[in-house]
Amino acid sequence: MSVESSHTAAPAQPSPATAHVKAGLARRYAAEKRFRLYGIIAIGASLAFLAMLLISIVSKGLPAFSQTFIQLDVPLDIDTLDIDAETAEAVQEGSLPASELRRANYNGAIREALRERFPDVSGRSDRRALYKLVSTGAQYDLARIVMDDPSLLGQRQTLWLPTDDEIGALVKRGADLTQADTLSTRLDDKSIAWAADLDANNEFDVRFNTTFFKNGDSREPELAGIRAALVGSAYTLLITFLLSFPVAVASAIYLEEFAPQNRWTDLVEVNINNLAAVPSIVFGLLGLAVFINFFHLPRSAPVVGGIVLSLMTLPTIIISSRAALKSVPPSIREAARGLGASELQVVFHHVLPLAMPGILTGTIIGLAQALGETAPLLMIGMVAFIVDIPQGITDSATVLPVQVYLWADSPERAFTEKTSAAIMVLLAFLIVMNAVAVMLRKRFERRW
Amino acid sequence: MNDILSPPVSRAGLHEEPTANTVLQEIKATVGTATVENPKMQARNVDVHYGEKQAIFDVSLDIGNNEVVAMIGPSGCGKSTFLRCLNRMNDSIPSCRVSGEMSLDGEDLYGPDLDPVLLRARVGMVFQKPNPFAKSIYDNVAYGPRIHGLAGNRGELDEIVTESLKRAGLFDEVKDRLDAPGTGLSGGQQQRLCIARTIAVSPEVILMDEPCSALDPIATARIEELIDELRQNYAIAIVTHSMQQAARVSQRTAYFHLGKLVEVNDTNSVFTNPQHELTENYITGRFG
Ligand SMILES: Nc1ncnc2c1ncn2[C@@H]1O[C@H](COP(=O)(O)OP(=O)(O)OP(=O)(O)O)[C@@H](O)[C@H]1O
Ligand SMILES: [Mg+2]
Numbered sequence: 001m002s003v004e005s006s007h008t009a010a011p012a013q014p015s016p017a018t019a020h021v022k023a024g025l026a027r028r029y030a031a032e033k034r035f036r037l038y039g040i041i042a043i044g045a046s047l048a049f050l051a052m053l054l055i056s057i058v059s060k061g062l063p064a065f066s067q068t069f070i071q072l073d074v075p076l077d078i079d080t081l082d083i084d085a086e087t088a089e090a091v092q093e094g095s096l097p098a099s100e101l102r103r104a105n106y107n108g109a110i111r112e113a114l115r116e117r118f119p120d121v122s123g124r125s126d127r128r129a130l131y132k133l134v135s136t137g138a139q140y141d142l143a144r145i146v147m148d149d150p151s152l153l154g155q156r157q158t159l160w161l162p163t164d165d166e167i168g169a170l171v172k173r174g175a176d177l178t179q180a181d182t183l184s185t186r187l188d189d190k191s192i193a194w195a196a197d198l199d200a201n202n203e204f205d206v207r208f209n210t211t212f213f214k215n216g217d218s219r220e221p222e223l224a225g226i227r228a229a230l231v232g233s234a235y236t237l238l239i240t241f242l243l244s245f246p247v248a249v250a251s252a253i254y255l256e257e258f259a260p261q262n263r264w265t266d267l268v269e270v271n272i273n274n275l276a277a278v279p280s281i282v283f284g285l286l287g288l289a290v291f292i293n294f295f296h297l298p299r300s301a302p303v304v305g306g307i308v309l310s311l312m313t314l315p316t317i318i319i320s321s322r323a324a325l326k327s328v329p330p331s332i333r334e335a336a337r338g339l340g341a342s343e344l345q346v347v348f349h350h351v352l353p354l355a356m357p358g359i360l361t362g363t364i365i366g367l368a369q370a371l372g373e374t375a376p377l378l379m380i381g382m383v384a385f386i387v388d389i390p391q392g393i394t395d396s397a398t399v400l401p402v403q404v405y406l407w408a409d410s411p412e413r414a415f416t417e418k419t420s421a422a423i424m425v426l427l428a429f430l431i432v433m434n435a436v437a438v439m440l441r442k443r444f445e446r447r448w
Numbered sequence: 449m450n451d452i453l454s455p456p457v458s459r460a461g462l463h464e465e466p467t468a469n470t471v472l473q474e475i476k477a478t479v480g481t482a483t484v485e486n487p488k489m490q491a492r493n494v495d496v497h498y499g500e501k502q503a504i505f506d507v508s509l510d511i512g513n514n515e516v517v518a519m520i521g522p523s524g525c526g527k528s529t530f531l532r533c534l535n536r537m538n539d540s541i542p543s544c545r546v547s548g549e550m551s552l553d554g555e556d557l558y559g560p561d562l563d564p565v566l567l568r569a570r571v572g573m574v575f576q577k578p579n580p581f582a583k584s585i586y587d588n589v590a591y592g593p594r595i596h597g598l599a600g601n602r603g604e605l606d607e608i609v610t611e612s613l614k615r616a617g618l619f620d621e622v623k624d625r626l627d628a629p630g631t632g633l634s635g636g637q638q639q640r641l642c643i644a645r646t647i648a649v650s651p652e653v654i655l656m657d658e659p660c661s662a663l664d665p666i667a668t669a670r671i672e673e674l675i676d677e678l679r680q681n682y683a684i685a686i687v688t689h690s691m692q693q694a695a696r697v698s699q700r701t702a703y704f705h706l707g708k709l710v711e712v713n714d715t716n717s718v719f720t721n722p723q724h725e726l727t728e729n730y731i732t733g734r735f736g
Contacts, residue, residue: 261542329579331577331579332579332581332582333540334537334540334575334579335575335579335580335581335642335645336591337537337540337568338535338537338573338575338646339568339569339591339592339595339645339646339649340565340566340567340568340569340592340596340649341565341591341595342565345595349591349595350581350582353582
């Protein structure tokens with residue numbers, strides 16, 4: 001209203017409108033400041049939550065990346081190993097393959113070494129407790145050592161073998177093993193006393209845990225590894241990407257650039273948007289009913305997981321690709337058309353390259369979603385206990401989030417740290433994926 | 449709409465304030481001669497609709513060989529619409545319907561035998577806003593020749609690119625950075641790049657929609673020189689808001705008003721002796 005009156009005011013005076021604006025300025029700036037503050041608070045809060053989450057995961061998961069080894073003086077004579085002399089000789093000469101030694105009694109050798117280290121221990125139950133200091137997987141390590149170098153047969157060897165998870169956890173923590181009653185552990189006092197003795201003689205060593213990256217799942221926490229799940233996730237995502245990216249980009253291009261605007265395309269559009277909102281478990285049920293029960297594709301396999309997940313990522317990629325295509329300025333299309341480019345050339349020479357960064361962003365969001373998805377994969381049996389590393393897309397496999405779910409469900413303490421470690425691996429996978437996408441995007445942006 | 453139709457009463461030259469109806473009734477037929485002796489393109493009784501709305505009413509106009517036709521008129525009168533019909537750029541607007549006859553060398557533009565892709569290679573277009581591709585300067589100019597396979601080898605392509613850039617008056621400014629992105633040039637340079645891109649395909653007709661609206665007087669003068677030079681080989685239709693430009697570059701001028709072609713004549717006579725009251729009002733600055 002004061003603006004109205006400004007026309008009648010004397011021109012030399014500052015007009016009432018100016019005064020009015022001036023009076024309001026302080027309030028407007030204050031509002032802006034307040035809004036900025038809210039923004040900073042919001043970002044701070046979300047960063048704090050993120051940091052809390054990360055710190056808790058990393059602090060819990062880090063121990064899983066190291067492993068405790070025990071030093072043992074193992075007698076590798078053929079009697080203890082229960083190998084007949086001829087075989088041993090033949091293998092050493094090379095006339096028989098080293099794999100002939102696979103069946104030897106490596107466990108016996110380890111037990112013998114333990115008995116020699118603690119000669120005072122007697123009695124069945126005490127002995128059994130003593131044997132438990134060493135991981136049940138140690139015999140496979142020993143087997144590998146002997147088969148790699150058969151000339152070791154008949155000698156004594158000082159070897160580092162993995163310990164059991166409970167003892168290992170105590171040593172990794174750097175706990176004071178001489179104060180048995182202060183330790184919260186399931187181990188009995190005798191075992192702790194042996195461990196303290198070993199510790200005092202520096203017969204424990206904490207090393208980087210290669211087993212975690214080499215093995216599949218296992219019932220024994222110190223043998224359980226992430227490899228099978230990692231490879232499973234990689235195969236599954238590869239299938240997802242190979243299926244969903246071309247199909248989604250092709251559909252987006254068709255819908256955005258070529259399809260006539262009519263009731264059918266409207267219907268398709270509505271359905272794509274709805275598809276994006278369907279709970280993921282429904283896709284799992286569909287996968288079970290159609291791909292496994294009807295098409296008889298193998299259960300628990302990355303190929304089915306990939307198909308199911310690509311159904312899920314399709315709408316995400318389609319929607320973001322369409323948005324990216326739409327945001328390419330129409331003047332570019334006009335320019336190309338004006339030069340006599342065909343519709344297809346307009347799209348592939350000009351529109352698509354400009355839309356590519358947006359399409360890649362959408363793809364990475366879709367794939368990240370797929371990487372973290374558990375529910376639909378449970379439905380198609382990818383929740384199985386997988387020890388072997390999958391060798392192809394039709395082998396039984398599991399994926400990282402399912403592995404996290406499985407380990408989180410296990411009672412052993414060592415599986416808690418594995419759970420967090422698996423989450424860390426999952427996050428690392430995600431970061432690598434994002435980095436690749438960012439790199440690709442940079443390349444597309446640098447082309448002009 | 450109404451502000452164009454009803455200029456303030458205080459202005460001289462109009463004895464009574466015309467209503468929308470009286471003006472429309474005045475534009476019954478085009479004043480002047482719409483035809484030429486050796487037409488390159490012909491339009492006869494063209495109507496254009498955008499959905500329900502009619503944008504062009506019964507326009508007939510020839511574009512002769514080796515001549516520049518200027519199209520002037522107030523904003524929204526349908527100049528761009530008419531121009532875009534001449535190389536079927538309106539095909540990509542779903543709501544746009546064109547009726548009447550249009551031809552290039554006697555060949556029906558909207559007939560079944562004519563391929564719009566081929567048509568656009570023969571009838572090039574320069575747009576109002578410079579719209580270089582997001583590619584290098586070289587690739588911008590080379591794009592047309594490449595898709596049409598006009599160059600046999602790299603050497604020929606280089607030749608076409610340099611020649612086109614030279615004719616558009618841009619070569620000296622960019623010869624050291626042909627690999628730099630076309631979008632990194634100034635507005636005026638971009639427009640000249642777009643012109644170079646258009647002439648690189650060697651079209652027979654060039655349509656220009658306000659090509660100088662983003663340019664400074666020096667760049668404008670250069671482009672006007674270029675238009676004059678291009679006239680030796682091509683037929684040119686140019687839309688412009690600058691009467692001086694129309695007077696400088698064109699041989700014939702067409703004045704559009706509310707979708708109708710009011711008057712078309714030799715540029716000289718349009719500007720010195722307009723036949724229609726609306727034309728006179730416009731060029732004397734009482735309109736638009
Ligand atoms: N894509 C379109 N859809 C609907 N109507 C349109 C479209 N393009 C133009 N029109 C209408 O057609 C009429 C003529 O537009 P046109 O762009 O041809 O005007 P013009 O003479 O080029 O104006 P200017 O000088 O401002 O560029 C206008 O009323 C405009 O609103
Ligand atoms: Mg226009």
